Amino acid sequence: MIKGTKYPDLGAQALARMADSPRANREIYVISAVMIYEQNPMERAWLDPLASVLNLEAGMARELEQQIQVAANA
16 A cells, blocks of 8 residues: 555556456556656656566557557547
8 A cells, every 4th residue: 555545556566467468458558658747757757667567568668659649639
């Protein structure tokens, strides 16, 4: 749990443990990437370890982020 709260720690490894398929891995990454403020380097840096623990190849992570950008600009 996050100290001082009743909520569990949802770090990258905890999120990855919730995934039950490669599709779930991609969905977790997309949701996380959408929620990240891309101008904040600390938040942005969190996505790389997340992709790693979700077993996403770098190319797949980039492709998912490009799809997010296309959807955001539509």
